[in-house]
Amino acid sequence: MAAVNEIPALGVPAEPQAPQGVRGLRASQRRRLNAFRYVAFTIFGLFFLLPLFAMIRFSLEGSKPGTWSVAAWKQIASYQGPPPLLPAIEITLELAVITSLVMLVLVVPTMIWVKLRVQWFSRVLEFLCLLPLTIPAIVLVVGLAPIYNRIERYNVSALMLFWAYVILALPYAYRALTAGLTAMDATTLSEAARSLGARWFTVMFRVIAPNMWQAILNALMLTVALVLGEFTIAYPLTYVNLQVELFSISRNTVNAGVLFSASAATLLVAFALLLILSYVGRRLRRGRP
Amino acid sequence: MTAAATTETGARPPRAGRRSAPTWVGTVPFLAYTGVFLLLPTGIVIWNAFRRPTGGFTFSNISALNTSAVRTLFVGSLELCVISALIGAVLGAILAYAVASGRQDGVVRRLYLAGSGVLAQFGGVTLAFAFLATIGPTSGILFHAGWFYDFPWGIALIYIYFQIPLMVLVFLPAIDGLKVQWREAAENLGGSTWHYWRYIGGPLLTPAFLGATLLLFANALSAYATIVAWEDQIAYVVPQQIGVALISEVGLVNFNQADALAFGMIVMVVIVMSGYFLLQRRAARWQR
Amino acid sequence: MSSTATRTQSDPARIAVEVQLRGLSRRYGSVVALDNLDLTVQAGELIALLGPSGCGKTTTLRLLAGLEDADTGRITVGGRDITRLPASKRDMGMVFQAYSLFPHMTVRQNVAFGLRLRRISSAHRDRRALEMLQLVGLETQADRYPHQISGGQQQRVALARALAAVRLGAGLVLLDEPTAQLDVRGEAEIFERILAATRSCTTILISHRFSTVRHVDRIAVVENGAVAELGSHDELMARRGRYWTMFTLQAQRFATGTPEEGEEELTFDVLA
Numbered sequence: 001m002a003a004v005n006e007i008p009a010l011g012v013p014a015e016p017q018a019p020q021g022v023r024g025l026r027a028s029q030r031r032r033l034n035a036f037r038y039v040a041f042t043i044f045g046l047f048f049l050l051p052l053f054a055m056i057r058f059s060l061e062g063s064k065p066g067t068w069s070v071a072a073w074k075q076i077a078s079y080q081g082p083p084p085l086l087p088a089i090e091i092t093l094e095l096a097v098i099t100s101l102v103m104l105v106l107v108v109p110t111m112i113w114v115k116l117r118v119q120w121f122s123r124v125l126e127f128l129c130l131l132p133l134t135i136p137a138i139v140l141v142v143g144l145a146p147i148y149n150r151i152e153r154y155n156v157s158a159l160m161l162f163w164a165y166v167i168l169a170l171p172y173a174y175r176a177l178t179a180g181l182t183a184m185d186a187t188t189l190s191e192a193a194r195s196l197g198a199r200w201f202t203v204m205f206r207v208i209a210p211n212m213w214q215a216i217l218n219a220l221m222l223t224v225a226l227v228l229g230e231f232t233i234a235y236p237l238t239y240v241n242l243q244v245e246l247f248s249i250s251r252n253t254v255n256a257g258v259l260f261s262a263s264a265a266t267l268l269v270a271f272a273l274l275l276i277l278s279y280v281g282r283r284l285r286r287g288r289p
Numbered sequence: 290m291t292a293a294a295t296t297e298t299g300a301r302p303p304r305a306g307r308r309s310a311p312t313w314v315g316t317v318p319f320l321a322y323t324g325v326f327l328l329l330p331t332g333i334v335i336w337n338a339f340r341r342p343t344g345g346f347t348f349s350n351i352s353a354l355n356t357s358a359v360r361t362l363f364v365g366s367l368e369l370c371v372i373s374a375l376i377g378a379v380l381g382a383i384l385a386y387a388v389a390s391g392r393q394d395g396v397v398r399r400l401y402l403a404g405s406g407v408l409a410q411f412g413g414v415t416l417a418f419a420f421l422a423t424i425g426p427t428s429g430i431l432f433h434a435g436w437f438y439d440f441p442w443g444i445a446l447i448y449i450y451f452q453i454p455l456m457v458l459v460f461l462p463a464i465d466g467l468k469v470q471w472r473e474a475a476e477n478l479g480g481s482t483w484h485y486w487r488y489i490g491g492p493l494l495t496p497a498f499l500g501a502t503l504l505l506f507a508n509a510l511s512a513y514a515t516i517v518a519w520e521d522q523i524a525y526v527v528p529q530q531i532g533v534a535l536i537s538e539v540g541l542v543n544f545n546q547a548d549a550l551a552f553g554m555i556v557m558v559v560i561v562m563s564g565y566f567l568l569q570r571r572a573a574r575w576q577r
Numbered sequence: 578m579s580s581t582a583t584r585t586q587s588d589p590a591r592i593a594v595e596v597q598l599r600g601l602s603r604r605y606g607s608v609v610a611l612d613n614l615d616l617t618v619q620a621g622e623l624i625a626l627l628g629p630s631g632c633g634k635t636t637t638l639r640l641l642a643g644l645e646d647a648d649t650g651r652i653t654v655g656g657r658d659i660t661r662l663p664a665s666k667r668d669m670g671m672v673f674q675a676y677s678l679f680p681h682m683t684v685r686q687n688v689a690f691g692l693r694l695r696r697i698s699s700a701h702r703d704r705r706a707l708e709m710l711q712l713v714g715l716e717t718q719a720d721r722y723p724h725q726i727s728g729g730q731q732q733r734v735a736l737a738r739a740l741a742a743v744r745l746g747a748g749l750v751l752l753d754e755p756t757a758q759l760d761v762r763g764e765a766e767i768f769e770r771i772l773a774a775t776r777s778c779t780t781i782l783i784s785h786r787f788s789t790v791r792h793v794d795r796i797a798v799v800e801n802g803a804v805a806e807l808g809s810h811d812e813l814m815a816r817r818g819r820y821w822t823m824f825t826l827q828a829q830r831f832a833t834g835t836p837e838e839g840e841e842e843l844t845f846d847v848l849a
Contacts, residue, residue: 027646033390037390051423054422055418055422106319110319117315118316128319128320132327136513136528137511138528139331139334139551142547142551143330143334144330147326229412229414229514231518235517235532235536236531238536247517254428263418470673473644474679474738476644477665478665478691478738479665575680
């Protein structure tokens with residue numbers, strides 16, 4: 001961007017009441033553009049918010065139409081179904097934790113290691129991490145079915161889904177982590193640390209990783225959001241997680257209030273995660289020199 | 290302590306008296322993991338697509354796809370993907386332009402970007418419920434849409450809901466990449482707004498726009514949870530049928546049909562995504 | 578110190594115009610960019626607008642080009658009042674500091690763009706484009722793309738493009754720090770070309786480098802949105818005002834060498 005163009009043409013704020021004079025052409029262009037923007041934001045805003053409001057309103061519906069009640073929200077924990085909701089919530093939360101841990105333990109160190117020591121591998125790494133974007137989950141699950149059949153023999157629970165969930169989350173985690181790695185000059189930092197006598201383990205975990213903690217947090221939140229919303233792998237493999245259970249409830253009791261309260265809750269959680277992330281990120285960015 | 294010399298590839302010369310493992314060993318855990326849970330399943334799908342249930346190589350699984358029922362599925366997938374991708378792309382481009390033409394650090398822009406990040410992930414079962422609550426034929430709060438369960442328009446509307454934010458996320462950088470100087474130079478040279486878009490803005494944005502549309506297409510193609518939550522009795526699109534074939538309790542779990550269909554999907558998605566990557570590279574050429 | 582003596586007539590069909598800026602004011606919110614600025618540029622003159630960042634020189638140029646609207650004031654070019662005229666109808670060429678060229682068009686297509694908009698036939702267009710490229714010495718690069726040529730060459734092409742579009746019979750060229758993004762070598766490479774190509778035009782140049790300002794007919798020192806001093810280099814030095822202060826302060830830093838030999842470029846930001 002030209003540094004001296006003091007006033008970037010697209011970004012001129014709406015002018016205040018200027019003294020009478022020779023004005024008009026560009027101002028009217030600007031006014032038309034602003035009108036378009038406000039109309040666009042209003043229409044799109046409505047389109048995106050309405051389903052969310054409807055969902056929340058539905059979840060607060062009392063037994064008589066038009067009345068309010070938080071029964072549906074209380075039911076999130078108490079709904080007996082069939083099928084009961086709470087076990088599915090627990091399993092999904094556990095899955096979120098396990099998947100995040102594996103992401104932390106497997107993917108983060110590998111990415112740092114490759115960036116520092118095995119640069120030629122980074123293309124392979126990128127390819128593998130972005131491949132799940134090209135292999136849809138519904139295709140992946142067809143190939144996973146035989147593998148999971150083998151695992152089934154050992155009579156394990158839906159927690160085994162985490163193996164697949166890490167794969168699903170790879171592209172999002174990879175992009176978040178790469179952004180963090182490239183933002184800091186990892187090679188220089190590591191060389192500096194090495195010249196001070198640090199061993200590679202120290203470099204990776206006491207120098208590099210702490211410096212990209214926002215990217216790591218970002219990756220973890222994307223992973224959690226993904227696990228909370230996952231259905232496509234669990235359902236065909238006949239495992240039960242939150243989304244599968246919600247689906248089953250909806251097939252049993254078409255308009256059960258708990259469906260909407262649970263869905264709204266999931267969304268609120270994802271949104272809250274995003275807010276936390278951006279808030280923490282901003283606080284630290286301000287604190288940094 | 291002397292700094293250990295590192296070569297271009299990061300390989301470290303062996304320390305005297307101790308042989309350290311080559312550095313690529315560090316990639317083994319990751320390779321093993323993705324090998325087993327990503328490459329292997331993909332390989333299984335492709336392999337099984339050409340295997341007889343009793344063993345042996347065959348094309349019959351693939352040719353068995355040439356029934357009118359399966360063709361309808363592929364056509365249905367194409368319809369839904371084209372509709373949701375095109376409408377999502379155009380609407381998303383308009384929204385992206387509205388966001389891009391505002392202040393770079395404004396509240397609105399940040400809000401919409403954050404919102405896009407969340408909404409692009411908001412799909413599947415929850416989204417179907419939300420739409421049911423909004424315009425469901427019996428329960429909609431806004432109004433009752435008799436066409437809610439019609440294919441493809443009922444489900445396309447729901448797809449558009451997550452296609453638009455994806456478009457904004459993918460296309461906004463391209464709009465941002467249009468330098469204000471090009472607009473001003475065009476004006477200075479005698480061009481009107483129309484001239485600018487016709488000769489400069491349009492041509493520059495076209496590769497990015499087409500690429501983004503392809504991405505939306507692939508996204509719609511792969512979607513499963515949303516359409517299953519919307520309608521789980523009738524299979525309109527390929528992913529639904531794959532799910533049915535996997536879960537089916539009629540006789541043996543019908544692996545080979547599922548594999549053949551899945552293979553077909555892989556081919557389609559690979560083609561579309563290749564187009565996307567090529568167009569992205571073309572668009573990036575001018576972003577120097 | 579070069580003067581009008583070196584600016585001989587070339588491209589005689591081009592007629593330079595006089596430019597008058599009267600009482601120009603422009604505010605952005607609470608920031609006053611221009612405050613009742615008055616300036617008259619003689620036909621055929623090469624004048625430099627000089628001053629620290631934010632003093633209003635870029636705003637002046639943008640108002641002149643029609644890329645912004647003035648709050649108050651009048652702009653007259655060649656006797657015509659163009660204050661209300663939209664930018665695309667004003668007949669002047671502008672060279673921007675950076676990102677001048679359209680990246681998806683070849684050099685030739687870039688230069689011919691203004692002509693294409695006027696629906697001039699393609700044979701005519703190509704010929705004129707080539708003429709302009711010859712003027713800046715780049716006819717051999719006509720079929721290359723902007724990213725394939727150097728920064729200095731890009732700016733030369735931008736100048737050719739600006740000159741090509743200016744209709745025969747009027748000649749006004751605006752240069753907004755055309756060499757700011759170039760290193761010393763890049764700047765040296767093109768500045769002589771700029772001078773030669775704009776000989777028969779009225780040229781208004783923004784700069785804060787002494788090496789560019791050396792060549793001009795007159796200098797307008799802009800400060801706080803108005804013209805503080807106006808005159809040739811010699812006149813301003815004799816006046817011992819702002820210009821004199823800036824110049825001697827800079828010169829003191831080069832007690833032992835000329836700008837070309839020194840590591841730093843002489844600029845006028847010291848008093849910003």
